[in-house]
Amino acid sequence: MSEASGSDPPKTADTAAGVRVGVLSFHNSKETKAILNAVRALGHEPVWLREENVRSWIEDESLRFDPDVEVVANRLLTTKAVQPLDDLGVATSYAASRPVLNPPDVVVRAIHKYGAAATLTAAGIPVPEAYLALSHRTINEGNRLAGERAVHKSAIGTNGDRMAVVGADDAVSPYIARRRAFLQEFIDTGTERPFDVRAYVVGGRVVAAMKRYAPSDEWRTNVAVGGEVEDFTADLPEEAARLSREAADALDLDYAGVDLLCRDGAWYVLEVNVTAGFKGLFEATGISPAPHIAALAIDRGGGRVDPDRVAELAETLDDSVPECKPPTDPEPERSTTIGYTERVTVSAGQQAVDVIAKSDTGAQRTSIDFDVAAEIGAGPIIDTVYVKSGSRTGRQKRPVVEIDVKIGNRWQTVTASIEDRNHMTYPVLLGRDLLDGYRVDITKREREE
Structure with a gap:
């Protein structure tokens, strides 16, 4: 690694040069893009920290990163991640020497809804x-x-x-x-049409609030299930605003969506969402939290922002793809040829093994033998599927696991079904989920050693 790639913990930012703000996000959400674009619009440098570009190493008793940043805004979607603790470990590495907004230890405490409710109760905040x-x-x-x-x-x-x-x-x-x-x-709000309130808190301040109404055939108010939204920023009662701020503070969150309900004039904190979305909130209020989050990150990194510019930018939700998005791993060229049988490497984290695999463009999904799956430590089971087997009658129910497969010099991650392939010649079958982009040459065969 070159010295230019990493550095010791950064000193106070040179405000003339701007702050390098990293947004740690392994997905392509509107919120991530909007925060990155807001950092740029505020005159500082956004860095999208993704699986394609993040590296870290310990050398000469120093912790180094590439790309290096002065502050990190954590936008990991841990509730949807396959391995959330692995992802949070990356955030933990940054938090060892850089300021991190919504740091990983705080996220762990906040994402468990009952655990968060227990913390709020201990802080004297009313919850159901x-x-x-x-x-x-x-x-x-x-x-x-x-x-x-x-x-x-x-x-x-x-x-x-x-x-x-x-x-x-x-x-x-x-x-x-x-x-x-x-x-x-x-909690029955006693209203003809059920609703709750989402208040978005950034840096100890409510930047916007909305009412969320349940669809006519639903009791849930979530936008994801069709809930309708209405601006509530100016009308949010002080009691509800205070509880929102106190809830975020009790959980040590730098930004969060706080959900509230009111019954007989008394407000309750229903949930606190670490990675609440912006789309419904902006639709209702015309206010985007992204510039406020960007401004908070810049401030934590030692930079300065113009509050009027933040307010101006908050009137739009710029979720276009930012220029700082790193390139993805290269796809195989259409001219790349793979044999009817091919030597590949399969891994699931514990061990990697080399096997001879059969290419089958008629199979939708890659499959792997039970013994090989056990050898590489494949798991946990993330789903089950019914597969029509060419060698057996009827459809077979098979567990599905995530594995990594190396073809040539390129690793790919797929969800493979596990089956007993002892009666078959090859322990791994490569389906279209891996073969897309390759040309299969049925005359090319890999010889067993």
Whole structure:
């Protein structure tokens, strides 16, 4: 590694040169793009920290990064990541020597909804009553909530996914989609059309707020399920604004979407969302949180911004692809040829093994033998699929895992099905999910050594 690629922890930024603001995000969300564009518009340098470009190393007792930045805004979508702790480990590396907005230890505490509610309760912030138990027996007996209805919800999740209203005596599971679940008091707002309030807090200040109304055939208000939005920024009661600020502060969040409900004049904090979206909020209020987040990051990095310019930029949501987006790993050229059988390397993190694989353009998905999957430590199972096998009658149900496959000099990640291929010649079958972009030469065969 060259000295130019990394550096010791940065000193106070030269405001004339601008602050290098890294946005740590492995996805292509509107929010990430908007923050990066806002950094640029405020006269500073945005750096998109992605899997394609991030490197770090420890050398001569110094921690170094490439690309190097002076401050990081954490926008990792941990609730949707396959390996969230691995992703947060990257943020932890930056936090060891750089200021990080929404640092990883804070995110871990905030994304677990019951754990966050416990923290808010300890801080004296009103939340709906809730009940957590970890087994099928204990969640269905004892100190269940007293109300006639409750919300059965995942402890970690977004967009109201798989939440359900249950009765007081309904049997429920301690899991939803293999994640722990809990019961939360169903708060009836007493209005003809159910609604809640989303207040977006940045740097201890509410920058915008909206009402979210449930669709006519729904009780959930999430925009993702069709909820309608309405500006509530100017009308947000001071009590609700205060609770929003205090909730973000109690969880040590630099920015967050705080969801609130009001019953009989009393406000409750329903949830605090670490990576709340901007689209619905901007649609309702005409205010984008992105420039406010960018300004906070620049300030933490030792730079300066013009508050009037921040307010001006907040009137638009520029989610165009920023110039700083790093190039993705190169796709194979159409002229690249792969044999009918090919020596490949497969890995799932624990070990990498070389095998002879068969190319099959008629198969949609790559598949791997049980023994090879066990050898490389493939897992966890992320799904199951039904596959029509050419060697057996009917459709077979198979588990699906994520693996890495190296063809030539190029690694690709795919979700492969696991099957017993002991009765077949080749332990790995390459499907169209890997072969797209290659030309298969059926006369080219890899010889066993």
